[in-house]
Amino acid sequence: MIKLSDRILVNNHQFIAINKPGGTPVQPDPTGDSAMTNWAESYCKTPIFLVHRLDRPTSGIVLMAKNKTALEGLNEQFRDRSIRKSYLAITANKPDPESGELNQFLKKTATDKVKITNEEIPGSQAVSLSYKLLASSDNYHLLEITPVTGRLHQIRAQLASIGCPIKGDVKYGARRNNEDRSIHLHAWKLSLKHPISGEAISLKADLPEDALWQFFGESLTS
Numbered sequence: 001m002i003k004l005s006d007r008i009l010v011n012n013h014q015f016i017a018i019n020k021p022g023g024t025p026v027q028p029d030p031t032g033d034s035a036m037t038n039w040a041e042s043y044c045k046t047p048i049f050l051v052h053r054l055d056r057p058t059s060g061i062v063l064m065a066k067n068k069t070a071l072e073g074l075n076e077q078f079r080d081r082s083i084r085k086s087y088l089a090i091t092a093n094k095p096d097p098e099s100g101e102l103n104q105f106l107k108k109t110a111t112d113k114v115k116i117t118n119e120e121i122p123g124s125q126a127v128s129l130s131y132k133l134l135a136s137s138d139n140y141h142l143l144e145i146t147p148v149t150g151r152l153h154q155i156r157a158q159l160a161s162i163g164c165p166i167k168g169d170v171k172y173g174a175r176r177n178n179e180d181r182s183i184h185l186h187a188w189k190l191s192l193k194h195p196i197s198g199e200a201i202s203l204k205a206d207l208p209e210d211a212l213w214q215f216f217g218e219s220l221t222s
Contacts, residue, residue: 004039009203014070014195015051015063016040019205022059022182026050040064052078055153057168057178060087060187060205065195073195078150084191087145087155088134090184090212091164092175094141099132102158106151113171114153116161127154135219140167142216144188155185167212184212 009017018036020026025035027050040048049071051063065071077083105117105124117124128148135142143164145155153172159165160172166185168178178184190203207213 004043008043009061009205010201011044012194013066015065015074016044016048017190017203018062018064020054020059020062020187022057022178022186022208023180025056026053026062029056036062037064051075052150054187055156055183055185057181057183058185058187059182059208060185061190061203062187063190063192070195074192077192077195081148082193084189085147085150085187086189087147088186088188088207088216089143089145089155089159090167090216091141091143091159092139092167093164094136095131095133095143095159095162095164099130101128101130102162103128104158104161106154106157108152114151114157116157125149125151127151127158129155129158131159135216137215140212140216142219156183182208186213 007019009019020036025033027037028035037048037050046066049065051065051074054062063074065074104127105120106127107115107121107124109115130146131143133141134144147155156166156169156172165173166183168174168183170177186207188205192201194201207217
């Protein structure tokens with residue numbers, strides 16, 4: 001059982017931000033597994049409004065509002081893209097070039113998956129991100145990802161489209177899954193304004209505790 005108090009990044013009258021473990025659902029799903037929204041409501045003893053989502057296998061920062069005024073204020077920041085997000089991803093393949101921008105198109109398929117194309121096709125949506133290589137080991141590479149848009153499975157599918165599927169993400173081309181059902185994608189940093197006061201707030205979520213994340217974590221502090 002996860003101790004929620006150890007994962008709270010900020011908790012005030014308007015919203016709470018939590019460092020979600022990989023493999024844990026944000027919202028209740030058909031599995032019946034405990035979800036972050038359930039834990040947050042129990043901890044805060046108030047209704048919770050989800051501001052944005054993370055895929056179940058992804059770890060890192062999740063924002064939840066405590067009232068509808070805060071929800072609208074935070075939603076507006078997502079709509080106008082004033083909220084800045086940074087992810088970390090671990091891949092088995094090194095991107096070529098080692099940094100760049102991906103401006104592509106994403107279309108949902110009949111399954112729980114998306115397709116990336118370089119040309120617009122009927123029903124597709126424009127997606128954009130930038131990436132850069134931060135560090136490498138003998139077998140893996142650490143990338144920082146800055147998304148411009150925020151579509152379903154966008155980072156996972158766009159990295160796979162350049163031959164760099166995320167470790168553990170068999171849905172998008174990784175050779176094998178991770179035992180805990182996570183993937184090595186982490187919502188690392190998030191910058192926003194307090195929805196009432198306008199105060200600038202910067203959040204950073206500690207990396208998961210597995211050995212590979214911790215290995216690369218040392219390169220982020222050196």
